[in-house]
Amino acid sequence: MRYYTLKHKDVAHVAASKDGKRAYLLRAYKTMNVLLLKGHDGSIPPLSEALDLNDDSVEILSPIPHPRADVICLGINYSDHAKEAAGFDNEAFGKDRPDPIFFSKRVDYSQGTGNIIPMHEDICDSLDYETELGVIIGKEAFRVKAEEAMDHIFGYTIINDVSARNLQTRHKQWYFGKSLDGFTPMGPCIVSKDEFDGIPELDIKTWVNGELRQSSNTKNLITGIPEIIEILSAGMTLSPGTIIATGTPSGVGMGMDPPCFLKDGDEVICEIEGIGRLVNKVMATESL
Ligand code: MG
Numbered sequence: 433m434r435y436y437t438l439k440h441k442d443v444a445h446v447a448a449s450k451d452g453k454r455a456y457l458l459r460a461y462k463t464m465n466v467l468l469l470k471g472h473d474g475s476i477p478p479l480s481e482a483l484d485l486n487d488d489s490v491e492i493l494s495p496i497p498h499p500r501a502d503v504i505c506l507g508i509n510y511s512d513h514a515k516e517a518a519g520f521d522n523e524a525f526g527k528d529r530p531d532p533i534f535f536s537k538r539v540d541y542s543q544g545t546g547n548i549i550p551m552h553e554d555i556c557d558s559l560d561y562e563t564e565l566g567v568i569i570g571k572e573a574f575r576v577k578a579e580e581a582m583d584h585i586f587g588y589t590i591i592n593d594v595s596a597r598n599l600q601t602r603h604k605q606w607y608f609g610k611s612l613d614g615f616t617p618m619g620p621c622i623v624s625k626d627e628f629d630g631i632p633e634l635d636i637k638t639w640v641n642g643e644l645r646q647s648s649n650t651k652n653l654i655t656g657i658p659e660i661i662e663i664l665s666a667g668m669t670l671s672p673g674t675i676i677a678t679g680t681p682s683g684v685g686m687g688m689d690p691p692c693f694l695k696d697g698d699e700v701i702c703e704i705e706g707i708g709r710l711v712n713k714v715m716a717t718e719s720l
Pocket of ligand 1: 506564
């Protein structure tokens with residue numbers, strides 16, 4: 433099942449779709465966070481109203497417009513990106529790290545597909561994209577072993593971990609440079625885990641203005657999804673609605689020679705097999 437947050441006639445709804453074309457409103461759940469807390473068995477209530485996802489009157493929002501907490505992120509979690517990052521040659525990116533790098537990304541409001549990524553050009557001179565598989569927790573996890581970790585996942589989405597590289601390096605910790613307003617586009621939907629066979633091995637790609645920049649597969653994660661949940665939950669309760677961004681493959685703008693950062697008017701498409709496409713345009717903050 434594919435779960436959406438939709439805006440129709442100025443009202444936001446949670447909706448479920450089997451085919452990604454027609455979505456049925458789940459009126460029992462006011463928000464996606466409520467659905468994640470209560471759980472959902474994948475059934476569509478009889479007589480529920482259906483909306484055409486391609487209709488102009490329907491706006492697809494981020495599946496979780498207001499996350500209950502900051503996004504938990506992994507840094508340098510694809511082997512190819514690790515090689516790329518080793519060339520960045522600055523303290524903030526580090527070199528050999530046997531254990532996963534965790535950091536958090538503050539998100540007050542997550543925008544959906546079709547929304548703008550603001551450039552924050554007054555403080556950011558190096559805006560970059562990172563396409564990532566987002567894991568959505570559906571069942572509280574505390575001291576969960578990797579073998580049982582998949583039971584605690586509700587589903588998956590696409591996150592663009594937008595980054596201001598100059599702030600990331602200037603402030604040493606990545607928190608600020610990852611957390612500016614508009615830096616967490618997410619969507620277009622959450623696909624429930626039963627749509628995938630076990631641990632998902634999905635092609636992950638990014639295009640900027642039609643040019644393919646990132647292309648890998650989630651099987652190349654250094655620390656896999658079950659292990660991420662085991663490590664975190666050993667000391668941290670992961671409650672329903674927790675969002676984990678699992679890291680990005682190589683091909684970010686900072687890794688190019690010379691580096692190639694996002695500019696006003698650029699279109700970024702983040703795609704993950706079986707989930708869909710998250711499409712956002714970059715716009716100078718001054719013009720917003
Ligand atoms: Mg990232």
